[in-house]
Amino acid sequence: MKNLKRQEAMLNSDELLRNVAVDNVIFGYSDRELKVLLQQPFVLDKWTITGGYIKKTETIQEAAKRVAFERTGLKKLFFEQFRSFGTPVRNTDPGFNAKHLSELTGIKVPTDLWIFDYFVSVGFYTLTEFSKVKVKKGEIETDCRWWPVNDLPKMMFDHKMIVAEALKALRLHIAHYPIGYELLPEKFTLPEIHNLYETILGRPLDDRNFSKRLIAAGILVKLNEKRQIGAHRAPFLYKFDKEKYDEGLKSGVTLAF
Amino acid sequence: MKNLKRQEAMLNSDELLRNVAVDNVIFGYSDRELKVLLQQPFVLDKWTITGGYIKKTETIQEAAKRVAFERTGLKKLFFEQFRSFGTPVRNTDPGFNAKHLSELTGIKVPTDLWIFDYFVSVGFYTLTEFSKVKVKKGEIETDCRWWPVNDLPKMMFDHKMIVAEALKALRLHIAHYPIGYELLPEKFTLPEIHNLYETILGRPLDDRNFSKRLIAAGILVKLNEKRQIGAHRAPFLYKFDKEKYDEGLKSGVTLAF
DNA sequence: TAATCAATCCGTAATTTTTACGGAATAAAA
DNA sequence: TTTTATTCCGTAAAAATTACGGATTGATTA
Numbered sequence: 001m002k003n004l005k006r007q008e009a010m011l012n013s014d015e016l017l018r019n020v021a022v023d024n025v026i027f028g029y030s031d032r033e034l035k036v037l038l039q040q041p042f043v044l045d046k047w048t049i050t051g052g053y054i055k056k057t058e059t060i061q062e063a064a065k066r067v068a069f070e071r072t073g074l075k076k077l078f079f080e081q082f083r084s085f086g087t088p089v090r091n092t093d094p095g096f097n098a099k100h101l102s103e104l105t106g107i108k109v110p111t112d113l114w115i116f117d118y119f120v121s122v123g124f125y126t127l128t129e130f131s132k133v134k135v136k137k138g139e140i141e142t143d144c145r146w147w148p149v150n151d152l153p154k155m156m157f158d159h160k161m162i163v164a165e166a167l168k169a170l171r172l173h174i175a176h177y178p179i180g181y182e183l184l185p186e187k188f189t190l191p192e193i194h195n196l197y198e199t200i201l202g203r204p205l206d207d208r209n210f211s212k213r214l215i216a217a218g219i220l221v222k223l224n225e226k227r228q229i230g231a232h233r234a235p236f237l238y239k240f241d242k243e244k245y246d247e248g249l250k251s252g253v254t255l256a257f
Numbered sequence: 258m259k260n261l262k263r264q265e266a267m268l269n270s271d272e273l274l275r276n277v278a279v280d281n282v283i284f285g286y287s288d289r290e291l292k293v294l295l296q297q298p299f300v301l302d303k304w305t306i307t308g309g310y311i312k313k314t315e316t317i318q319e320a321a322k323r324v325a326f327e328r329t330g331l332k333k334l335f336f337e338q339f340r341s342f343g344t345p346v347r348n349t350d351p352g353f354n355a356k357h358l359s360e361l362t363g364i365k366v367p368t369d370l371w372i373f374d375y376f377v378s379v380g381f382y383t384l385t386e387f388s389k390v391k392v393k394k395g396e397i398e399t400d401c402r403w404w405p406v407n408d409l410p411k412m413m414f415d416h417k418m419i420v421a422e423a424l425k426a427l428r429l430h431i432a433h434y435p436i437g438y439e440l441l442p443e444k445f446t447l448p449e450i451h452n453l454y455e456t457i458l459g460r461p462l463d464d465r466n467f468s469k470r471l472i473a474a475g476i477l478v479k480l481n482e483k484r485q486i487g488a489h490r491a492p493f494l495y496k497f498d499k500e501k502y503d504e505g506l507k508s509g510v511t512l513a514f
Numbered sequence: 515t516a517a518t519c520a521a522t523c524c525g526t527a528a529t530t531t532t533t534a535c536g537g538a539a540t541a542a543a544a
Numbered sequence: 545t546t547t548t549a550t551t552c553c554g555t556a557a558a559a560a561t562t563a564c565g566g567a568t569t570g571a572t573t574a
Contacts, residue, residue: 020276020343054377060342083340122377
């Protein structure tokens with residue numbers, strides 16, 4: 001299998017750090033659901049978050065950005081480090097071993113190939129505007145697609161836990177980072193942003209108080225357009241007043257709910 | 258120099274992870290000051306936070322705990338991961354190179370010795386009860402002692418930044434973790450805990466409102482003792498009601514000020 | 515074309531939380 | 545006994561948060 005060979009050649013190079021890598025949980029929001037971009041490596045019937053090795057010439061941030069770019073095609077990304085994961089067993093999985101890989105690929109895989117080593121993973125999350133993402137799977141993957149954060153498939157290693165931790169971080173950060181701005185399209189409705197916040201926080205927020213606060217903060221601009229949504233009253237569209245938003249977040253105006 | 262040889266032997270062993278290590282910022286509080294435990298490696302006239310390599314058999318948490326234990330003698334430690342640091346140049350320093358080390362030690366140090374490699378550092382902070390710490394310097398260090406967090410000496414690598422980031426994390430965590438409990442001795446006075454919070458937050462807190470809130474939360478127990486403090490009115494001693502404290506923090510009672 | 519349905523959208527009052535602030539009490543030292 | 549530095553307490557005003565119901569809209573259905 002050619003892909004694996006190329007991958008192997010890359011992996012064997014001296015250009016990468018050993019025992020440490022990055023994982024980047026890529027979030028998107030569409031269809032009233034918070035979603036995570038996952039891929040399925042061909043070796044197993046399980047899914048993984050987006051990760052990669054770190055080049056000796058780049059920072060961990062650059063590595064996180066690079067791997068997210070490779071999946072989404074987006075250069076400008078909002079991403080934050082949240083925490084690192086490291087245990088001797090975190091990246092072991094029944095099925096992820098030399099024997100199984102050899103059988104699957106027909107290539108002789110040494111038992112002590114360094115990809116089986118103990119890897120510390122530095123975790124990031126990335127916020128993307130769903131519609132702008134051009135999903136692109138990697139060479140050694142069979143599939144790559146969005147999954148609802150509340151309905152994840154079987155996942156490899158400790159990746160389910162990493163997603164859970166990323167979500168926790170998102171909840172903590174929601175008051176201090178422009179999370180709504182990053183996840184929503186340029187124009188959106190009040191019910192949309194309302195639902196987004198409810199989804200992230202995992203609890204209901206009173207709609208009147210919610211919009212009241214956003215509008216009081218002056219970070220929303222009401223547009224003279226409506227969105228047609230099937231059989232019901234058409235909601236108005238809004239956009240962010242980016243300057244006021246940034247300014248507000250910097251000067252400590254929290255959007256905690 | 259025997260110590261270096263032993264160290265070198267250890268370093269060369271296959272038991273450690275490459276390109277990744279832990280750093281643990283050890284905080285203590287005494288004399289109305291928040292302090293950090295630093296050590297001075299013999300190679301340079303600069304100070305470092307407490308760090309170490311990770312064994313292949315341990316988690317990153319265990320590594321962080323181990324290195325903190327080696328300096329403080331304390332087994333039970335409250336510590337939290339806060340963030341990781343990784344750039345190709347973060348652990349370079351004029352003076353930290355093979356030539357200089359060779360001169361200093363008389364031992365031939367290869368230019369490409371792996372300790373000069375790019376290391377990602379996973380940052381933790383530890384909270385200690387000052388009086389319980391038995392400061393113990395490492396074999397290859399000339400000194401180890403407490404420094405006021407607001408008056409740090411010249412520090413190696415990016416360690417000053419790491420301390421600053423640890424302090425930032427402490428500020429964020431102060432509402433959700435038992436920081437006062439961990440840093441103060443069993444019995445303490447209201448002015449002491451008040452000053453601790455002011456120090457960590459870096460801003461004045463109204464004393465009446467401060468004690469009001471702690472007492473309202475029911476996490477303080479007033480004792481029938483006073484502490485003699487020189488020439489003035491003797492303050493009452495308090496201790497934490499640990500159960501209520503834990504319970505309160507878990508159930509979301511924040512101690513934000 | 516009228517009635518129905520599902521969703522949007524708005525404002526005020528009650529409650530809770532946070533902030534502001536001054537002066538009496540204490541204990542050792544002078 | 546006076547001075548000095550520190551502890552310690554309570555109330556009132558302001559701000560923020562929470563609670564809550566009903567009118568509007570626009571497509572769909574009867």
